[in-house]
Amino acid sequence: MVDTTTVQEVQEVTAPSGTTPRAGPEGVGPGGPPGTPPLTRPAFQIVPLRALPFVAIVLIGLVVSIAGNWLWALDFYHVVGGGLWTGIDLFVGFVIGPILGRLSIPARIEFTTRFMPKMLVIMPTLVTMTLGAGFQLARHLGTLDSAYPHHAWVVVSFVVVGIMTVVALGILEPANIAVLFELKKPQPDGEVIGRLMKRFVYSAGITGAMQVATLIIMTRLAT
Amino acid sequence: MTADAPANAPADVDPGIRPAVTPEAGSGPEVPTGLPPVTEIATVTLALIVVGGIYMSAYLPRHSPLGVPFGLLGAAAVLIVTNLVLLVRLRVFAWGLFFRVWRWALLAYCVVAGMLEYVFVYDGTRGKMLLVLSLMLAVFALTVPTIIAFTVARFQAVDPEATRAESR
Numbered sequence: 437m438v439d440t441t442t443v444q445e446v447q448e449v450t451a452p453s454g455t456t457p458r459a460g461p462e463g464v465g466p467g468g469p470p471g472t473p474p475l476t477r478p479a480f481q482i483v484p485l486r487a488l489p490f491v492a493i494v495l496i497g498l499v500v501s502i503a504g505n506w507l508w509a510l511d512f513y514h515v516v517g518g519g520l521w522t523g524i525d526l527f528v529g530f531v532i533g534p535i536l537g538r539l540s541i542p543a544r545i546e547f548t549t550r551f552m553p554k555m556l557v558i559m560p561t562l563v564t565m566t567l568g569a570g571f572q573l574a575r576h577l578g579t580l581d582s583a584y585p586h587h588a589w590v591v592v593s594f595v596v597v598g599i600m601t602v603v604a605l606g607i608l609e610p611a612n613i614a615v616l617f618e619l620k621k622p623q624p625d626g627e628v629i630g631r632l633m634k635r636f637v638y639s640a641g642i643t644g645a646m647q648v649a650t651l652i653i654m655t656r657l658a659t
Numbered sequence: 660m661t662a663d664a665p666a667n668a669p670a671d672v673d674p675g676i677r678p679a680v681t682p683e684a685g686s687g688p689e690v691p692t693g694l695p696p697v698t699e700i701a702t703v704t705l706a707l708i709v710v711g712g713i714y715m716s717a718y719l720p721r722h723s724p725l726g727v728p729f730g731l732l733g734a735a736a737v738l739i740v741t742n743l744v745l746l747v748r749l750r751v752f753a754w755g756l757f758f759r760v761w762r763w764a765l766l767a768y769c770v771v772a773g774m775l776e777y778v779f780v781y782d783g784t785r786g787k788m789l790l791v792l793s794l795m796l797a798v799f800a801l802t803v804p805t806i807i808a809f810t811v812a813r814f815q816a817v818d819p820e821a822t823r824a825e826s827r
Contacts, residue, residue, distance in 0.1 A: 483763075495774070502778060564771060568778060575782060580719045591717045598709040605803050606702035610810035613760070617811045628814050 480549045482616045487557045494561055502572050510573045517565030518654070522647040524559070529644030533637035541626075548633065549619055552612050563604070567597065579657060586657055593653045600646045608639040688816035691752055695745040701806045704738040707731045708795045708802070715792070728791045735798050742805065753815035757808045764804035772800040 501509035532551075536544060574580040579590055611632045618624050618632070711731040715723045779792050 495770070499774065499777065502781060560767070560771070564774065568774060571778060572782075575719075580716070582718060582721065591713070594713045594716055598713050601709055602702065602706045606698070606705055606806055609803075610698070610807045613807055614810045614814060617756075617760075618814060625814070 478546060478549050480553055480616075480619075482553060482556070482613065482620065484553050484557055487554070491557060491561050494565060498565055498568050501569065505576070507573070507576060510569045510576070513565045513569030514573050517562045517569065518650075521559070521562040521566050522651060524562070525640060525647045526644045528555075529637070529641035533640060536633070536637065544633075545619070545624075545629075548615060548629075552616050556609075556612055556616070559604070559609075589653050589657055593650065593657075596646050596649045596653065600643045600650075603639050603642050603646075608636055608643065611635040611639070688818045689751075690814060690816050691749075691819075694749070694752075694813055697742050697745055697809045698806050700738050700742050700745070701802050701809070704735045704742070704798065704802045705806070707735045707738070708798050711735075711791075711795055715788070722788050725787055725791055728795070732791060732794055732798070735795075735802075739798065739801065746809075751817055751819045753812040753817050756815050757812035760811045761804045761808035764807045765800065768800045768803045772796040 497509070498513055500506075501513060536547065539547065571580075574590065578584055579586070581587070584590065615629055615632045615636065618629050708731070711728040714727055714731075717723070776793060776796055779789060784792060
């Protein structure tokens with residue numbers, strides 16, 4: 437998954453010989469109209485290695501906060517992680533997704549190669565932060581207790597998170613990684629990229645809708 | 660390509676798309692078609708584990724009855740074995756890339772599962788409850804990398820002749 441191959445600063449995406457360069461069904465094809473120069477895409481790493489130390493710092497901080505029973509730190513991790521997770525999901529699903537669908541093919545490829553590797557690092561970190569800190573916070577505050585008056589809401593939040601987990605890990609993240617591997621090829625398959633991006637945006641929309649439910653539940657619990 | 664979609668769309672249908680499969684057999688690398696539903700089965704496996712986790716969490720701080728979680732775990736184990744059989748029977752497949760992605764994803768999800776295990780132990784979970792949760796985490800840590808690796812590898816062109824020669 438970690439690709440450290442040295443690549444040229446700009447890689448050419450050329451249509452194969454013998455085919456007419458044109459956009460695929462989803463418009464993310466490698467080519468343009470006949471006679472246009474080959475598309476370019478920026479060099480990228482599938483997993484941005486420079487970001488991993490920051491991820492390690494965040495996760496170590498989370499472990500220390502849990503071990504130290506630091507309520508403020510747990511609250512911070514849960515609120516910041518949850519807010520960013522919710523915001524990014526909603527923004528990607530309902531703002532970025534529709535815009536992405538209307539971009540030109542070169543713009544879409546360039547955006548994807550810059551955007552997806554970052555998402556690959558950011559989202560799992562935010563999810564781990566939010567859920568790990570949230571579970572411990574709930575344990576400390578007693579909201580996990582089945583005797584808690586709003587326990588049903590807590591269980592509903594588990595269900596919502598469970599659905600998001602299955603969608604994110606079963607559909608969204610694999611599609612994200614597969615798009616990046618496809619873009620690494622000398623001749624990316626536009627049809628594959630289009631299909632996977634469609635899956636990514638739709639599943640981001642589903643998790644975005646689930647996030648609205650999370651907002652309702654969490655504000656209900658906090659009131 | 661999905662298992663049910665023809666990968667070798669004719670050039671006059673999708674002229675801008677790189678042909679995924681070379682029309683003539685044995686003429687070069689091709690994207691395998693008719694792959695088994697490994698990702699779908701793995702996603703159901705993941706869903707069973709998540710349901711088990713929710714069921715057990717709903718009883719906290721008391722211990723939940725373990726019949727349902729054990730049942731879900733057993734069903735998940737059956738699905739893992741099913742997937743393993745389906746994978747072992749695959750011949751024309753980008754196995755190199757599959758294992759490369761699987762290893763790194765396994766490392767990442769072992770970290771996540773390890774953190775969850777740490778939380779459970781830290782919170783005083785012991786006995787059969789801890790055993791069930793640990794097994795669920797193991798299933799989780801094995802299943803997610805399988806979904807990721809299979810999704811990536813299924814779109815890779817492989818030379819069927821070379822693959823067959825390697826397997827002989």
